Amino acid sequence: MKPEFLIVGGGIGGLAAALACSRAGVQVRLLERSAQLAEVGAGIQMGPNVMRRLYRWGLQDALTQVVAMPERLQARSAVSGKTLAELSLGEHALQRYGAPYATVHRADLQQLLLAAVQQQTDTRLTLNACVSSFTQSAGAVNLSTAQGLSLRADALIGADGLWSRVRQCLLGEQAPRVTGHVAYRAMVHQSALPEHLRSQLVTAWLGSRLHVVQYPVRRGEWLNVVAVVQGHLGGPENQTWDHQATASHLRAALSKAGAHASLQDLVAAIDEWRMWALCDRPPMRGAFEQAQGRVALLGDAAHPMRPYLAQGAGMAIEDADELARLLADGPTDIPDLLQRYAQTRWQRNARVQARSIRNGEIYHAQGLLRWGRDRALSLLGPRIMDMPWLYKY
Numbered sequence: 001m002k003p004e005f006l007i008v009g010g011g012i013g014g015l016a017a018a019l020a021c022s023r024a025g026v027q028v029r030l031l032e033r034s035a036q037l038a039e040v041g042a043g044i045q046m047g048p049n050v051m052r053r054l055y056r057w058g059l060q061d062a063l064t065q066v067v068a069m070p071e072r073l074q075a076r077s078a079v080s081g082k083t084l085a086e087l088s089l090g091e092h093a094l095q096r097y098g099a100p101y102a103t104v105h106r107a108d109l110q111q112l113l114l115a116a117v118q119q120q121t122d123t124r125l126t127l128n129a130c131v132s133s134f135t136q137s138a139g140a141v142n143l144s145t146a147q148g149l150s151l152r153a154d155a156l157i158g159a160d161g162l163w164s165r166v167r168q169c170l171l172g173e174q175a176p177r178v179t180g181h182v183a184y185r186a187m188v189h190q191s192a193l194p195e196h197l198r199s200q201l202v203t204a205w206l207g208s209r210l211h212v213v214q215y216p217v218r219r220g221e222w223l224n225v226v227a228v229v230q231g232h233l234g235g236p237e238n239q240t241w242d243h244q245a246t247a248s249h250l251r252a253a254l255s256k257a258g259a260h261a262s263l264q265d266l267v268a269a270i271d272e273w274r275m276w277a278l279c280d281r282p283p284m285r286g287a288f289e290q291a292q293g294r295v296a297l298l299g300d301a302a303h304p305m306r307p308y309l310a311q312g313a314g315m316a317i318e319d320a321d322e323l324a325r326l327l328a329d330g331p332t333d334i335p336d337l338l339q340r341y342a343q344t345r346w347q348r349n350a351r352v353q354a355r356s357i358r359n360g361e362i363y364h365a366q367g368l369l370r371w372g373r374d375r376a377l378s379l380l381g382p383r384i385m386d387m388p389w390l391y392k393y
């Protein structure tokens with residue numbers, strides 16, 4: 001008998017878990033509260049640690065159709081415009097880590113994961129299924145949705161994101177914390193930009209109390225831009241907070257920070273921005289936060305993080321891969337399997353969460369610290385930017 005898993009949430013984490021677990025021989029029922037699967041119009045960076053896993057799942061051809069593979073990652077001063085440091089990606093990443101560094105439109109990644117999930121015979125997707133509660137006993141998990149569906153299975157995987165209901169039921173915790181950082185996101189066709197603003201590189205513009213990251217997606221045809229500015233918006237910074245932003249807020253912040261003309265030109269050349277109040281949780285404190293009994297958390301439900309290491313979705317994919325690796329070992333006791341999953345994953349996730357917070361402090365450094373940051377990057381460049389502990393994993 002194949003074990004039956006309920007996976008809650010059809011984001012990148014839930015889809016990755018559904019694919020990896022069904023490939024490992026589990027019957028999967030994926031429950032998503034929305035009427036259709038839709039990702040926000042934004043990009044995602046995927047390091048070699050992530051691409052290696054996606055390739056192993058048979059997604060190499062599908063990925064090649066949609067990703068961009070930037071040649072370099074560069075750090076530039078948001079004030080002087082000077083290139084502080086560069087790290088070779090492209091062939092270098094492939095040689096060093098056995099997989100490329102890629103950038104992708106979130107909707108493209110979601111679609112290709114969905115297509116792969118739909119090819120798995122033992123996997124069923126149910127939309128309009130908002131999970132409201134669950135109970136677990138020695139032999140099973142029983143789950144209910146707001147729509148009146150009741151389901152029973154061997155295990156429940158909560159991949160329901162930052163505001164996870166599964167986490168709330170499992171750990172009885174408070175809401176995520178508001179970081180006071182606001183992300184402005186935009187996507188523009190490169191042909192709509194003046195020649196000098198088009199780019200095929202990953203560029204991080206580092207300022208004081210703000211930074212901007214740009215990179216190509218959709219085979220390089222589009223440019224994704226994310227600007228993060230410190231400061232509360234004075235609104236309801238909760239899960240519904242995805243407002244259409246006027247570029248004027250962002251322009252004012254850049255001009256106040258004395259941003260370089262090329263950066264100001266880039267932002268001025270884009271009309272449509274979305275605003276996103278960033279929330280997170282402190283780094284995980286133990287395996288109990290990732291699994292208890294027959295219930296496990298995965299992705300943002302377990303370890304929501306600041307996006308300054310570009311690894312939130314990456315850690316969700318690593319979680320899914322680890323779960324599948326343990327399942328592939330053969331028939332086992334489910335609580336024991338989930339406990340081993342939690343033991344293997346929580347410290348890695350906590351480390352990435354902590355490093356993401358630290359990176360944010362460095363990206364937004366002021367005064368002497370900012371001077372030290374720029375100097376260290378100029379002197380040590382690739383030695384600081386390359387992260388074997390992260391990409392080799």
Ligand SMILES: Cc1cc2nc3c(=O)[nH]c(=O)nc-3n(C[C@H](O)[C@H](O)[C@H](O)COP(=O)(O)OP(=O)(O)OC[C@H]3O[C@@H](n4cnc5c(N)ncnc54)[C@H](O)[C@@H]3O)c2cc1C
Binds near residue numbers: 278
């Ligand atoms: C500005 C920004 C930039 C980022 N850049 C990167 C990057 O470059 N690289 C990277 O790896 N990560 C990045 N991230 C992080 C990444 O976006 C997230 O870590 C990732 O999307 C989390 O995926 P998830 O599936 O865990 O959660 P989500 O994407 O939040 O998916 C959760 C799903 O669960 C569903 N759901 C919620 N509640 C219920 C319920 N009760 N019942 C049923 N379904 C439910 C939701 O509708 C949703 O579909 C970035 C994040 C931000 C904010």
